[in-house]
Amino acid sequence: MKKTALFLLVAASLIGCTANNKATKNSINQKEVIAKLSLEDKAHFVIGTGMAGFSGNDAVIGSTRSLVPGAAGTTYPLDSLGIPAIVLADGPAGLRIDPIRKGDSATYYCTHFPIGTLLASTWNTQLIEEVGQAIGEEVKEYGADVLLAPALNIMRNPLCGRNFEYYSEDPVVAGKTAAAYITGVQKNDVGTSIKHFAANNQETNRMNNDAHISQRALREIYLKGFEIAIKESKPWTVMTSYNYVNGTYTSESKDLVETILRDEWGYEGTVMTDWFGGKDGAVQMWAGNDMLQPGKAEQFQSIVAGVKSGKLAEADLDRNVARILNLVEKSPRFKGYPYSNKPDLKAHARVTRQSAAEGMVLMKNEKLKIKNEELAAPLPFSDKIKNVALYGNTSYDFIAGGTGSGNVNHAYVVSLLDGLKNGGYTVSEELKTAYETYAADCKKKTEEEIEAAAKKNPGSAMLLRFMPRPLPDEKLFSANELAKQAKDADIAVITIGRISGEFMDRKVADFNLSDSERKLITQVCEVYHKARKQVVVLLNIGGVIETASWNSLPDAILCAWQAGQEGGNSVVDVLSGKLSPSGKFTMTWPVKFNDAYSSRNFPIDQDPRIDLMNQGAKSADVRNVDYTDYEEDIYVGYRYFDSFDVPVAYPFGFGLSYTTFAYSVAKITENDDTYEVTVTVTNSGEHEGKEVVELYVAAPDSKAANKPVKELKAYAKTKLLKPGESETLTMTVKAADLASFDAEASAWVVAEGDYQFLVAASAADIRATLPATVKARQTKAHDVLKPQAPISLLRR
């Protein structure tokens, strides 16, 4: 008789009940459950329940039709033992589920919050936690159990298609942002899945790319953020990435998943694969990758055969089953949480509106000199600004976020047009009609192209639909038309839009402005300036673009990122001065794409090689496609630009405000191997505002030691300061945080000597230098994840 036949009889005794004996369950007797499972039951339990519709034409990313339609997946239920399937659904910019269901008149829209990059740009961990908490409420009230977020890969190169989901080129910012987000979501007693562990830094051939990375860069850059977030916030789950690292799939790497994650960092949660990630189920089980999502028949077979042949110890499988049971036990579904399907969407619209405004980065705001006349900086709009001329396709069709699994099925997006109207401004109806007609024509053309593509290859048409692109060209106007528009308006706003996402990296052309965008900015600035009117450029983007060749033209530039469903309102809150911008960049903006050292080793304008089911073999050896040498080593982002004196368009940590801030009485004290830096920040300008203070540390003899000239170690943000108001901020750094990874010694090593703690407003704006003598220390680590062949590494 099959063991499962017994389940019904024993189910009641395996599950603890609450004192009053209601249906609410609170614990699982793991030992007994595992003892009742056959090998096949266990193999089923560690893989998901498959993905409905995957093989058809209606889904390219994770989605299940059961329990919560549109969620990415579920765990395997053991119904007769009272172990329910729990629901795993994407983030990170909000919950991704289907908004409508067959035969159901109710709707299930979720709030589209700002993209990860914008959240990180707030440098406000309390605010990020509040956003996380609001997202978590939607997860819980829509009946999901684990949010597949946050996404924490390092922005290694400006063209990575998923940078919009990620936080920073710096692991401290990435780690702290993720920790705040996780803490917020998990306050609802639902789980998160920090992803993609690790080094999923390109989309091109993401399921088969082998990232060749030095042990030092792995430890200091690509794993560090995960380490910070995991230790600080204990995510319920970790999602391994698709790629190989130094020859091994991350989901098959015991060194990564057991030795580093669990043994070194003390992680106690559950590890799952990315969807269809990795190949050999038995090896994944041995490696400690507890759960394989959404599950493939081969994985099931490999696990069963593995145990039978002795390749996989059944104890390893049991360990993974136990970890999944732990996860189920914590879940709202197991506890019988009566979800409402009615999260507080109104309250969350307010949360997204406010958080989006705080992550916008003011890049420029200058006076305009015309002959003897001088116009004040255009932002915030003065009372005289009433009529706004809106240019740029995306002004009328604001981009809320990126594409792929990071998309959110929102009920609406407030465009800049609507945001301005809501803010009481008048917007040229003539321009609006011109743009609407233009957009309708372009969309018709695109639809025809997709139809034609579908005839040749249905898959490619599906992807084109799934990955919407902005209109190909900007609408241009004649000099006469512009002159008339300038006469009628008080100011011009031009929006430049970009969209990218999963499956595909951006192209160099996407980094640069198109000819029509360049012409639009040049012509509008010329005509408006002649008419003594100013021009603001708004960037509605998910990743950095080229700015150095045109940023002298407009009077102001505001990077609004992709600001979620309330985007237009959030932007207008900033333009109107209701809120002063206080975002700062969490990545460097290079002058030219090639200036980033990683651009030498990044798939440039490659065919994406999408392999949705990870069926491909690792056959060809195309550089940057099949493998990528991380030759820049630890010199990622500002660590490179600063250390090698390469000029940038905007430095890491940069962002202006409507006010100014003075830094004073910066002090450092040492206590118990912890350095505490305090600094008083005073609002020295005329508007209210918040300031982000960054703390970098410069190691002694950094060049000889092959270290970056400085590295961010901590940061803090003031509350909203009124003009003249001050606040003293405290930032702490532990001596151990000053260590570099010495691969030869397999140890974190702090070199002895005189360090400098730099209190800064950006990587290029140091306000105080505080010396401190630091003692030597060393912490052993495991000698794992070695490159298989030497990589030619950049050195100072």
Ligand code: BGC
């Ligand atoms: C993505 C993950 C996502 C998963 C489930 C994958 O394609 O890489 O980030 O969570 O799909 O939708």
